[in-house]
């Protein structure tokens with residue numbers, strides 16, 4: 001699966017674990033964030049993958065070494081042994097935080113996973129993501145904040161990653177290096193290839209959520225502009241107002257569906273617009289009448 005899908009599903013798994021363990025909100029958020037990053041770790045066995053690209057040549061070199069040791073892409077890092085080794089390394093780094101070895105391990109793990117998660121989730125890019133990773137790593141090492149969650153995040157993240165990869169048609173060799181049998185979660189006709197439409201639709205719904213949010217925001221903005229300009233209905237529109245409406249629709253078109261010119265993009269935007277409009281039409285009349293009734297007849 002793509003880095004974006006792995007980080008997203010890892011974040012959801014961390015969030016669910018935080019809620020399940022009854023953690024306070026800041027700690028649940030920290031666990032979700034860490035797990036989103038750690039869910040990218042197994043792909044460190046492949047140069048060019050999202051964790052390998054996160055810190056430039058440093059992470060590419062780490063990925064090259066991991067690829068060599070683990071036997072290639074989707075071998076040891078995507079097996080039970082891989083989960084155990086990643087979790088043990090994370091636990092040892094946290095446990096020996098006072099020693100330079102622990103600090104180096106923790107620094108590499110945190111910087112790499114945080115910057116990879118930020119990039120995979122499209123929250124930050126390049127050096128901004130790297131700096132954020134360094135800052136979180138430094139905070140974790142010096143203040144120890146959230147350290148007890150890191151081994152849990154690694155365990156959960158790696159398990160979520162491997163489960164996700166088992167949905168694809170290549171599957172994972174869970175028993176590697178003892179067995180090379182590939183395990184799948186879906187039967188042959190349902191398993192999908194990484195990066196194709198089923199993954200984007202089911203596992204990776206962010207682009208759709210983003211389109212819906214954009215449409216709602218633009219609708220709210222235009223509605224607000226019309227209210228502020230005092231237009232209450234079609235009856236008080238002049239010719240110039242119509243010109244503005246036609247031009248406005250062109251100006252905000254990109255803001256609504258971005259650079260997506262596909263049929264699905266258009267359908268998502270259109271359906272959202274109609275639904276938002278139906279909801280507003282249903283509830284909007286209540287607002288002005290309440291305002292008028294609360295102010296009308298009041299002595300000044």
Ligand SMILES: [Zn+2]
Pocket residue numbers: 001042043074078161165
């Ligand atoms: Zn993978």
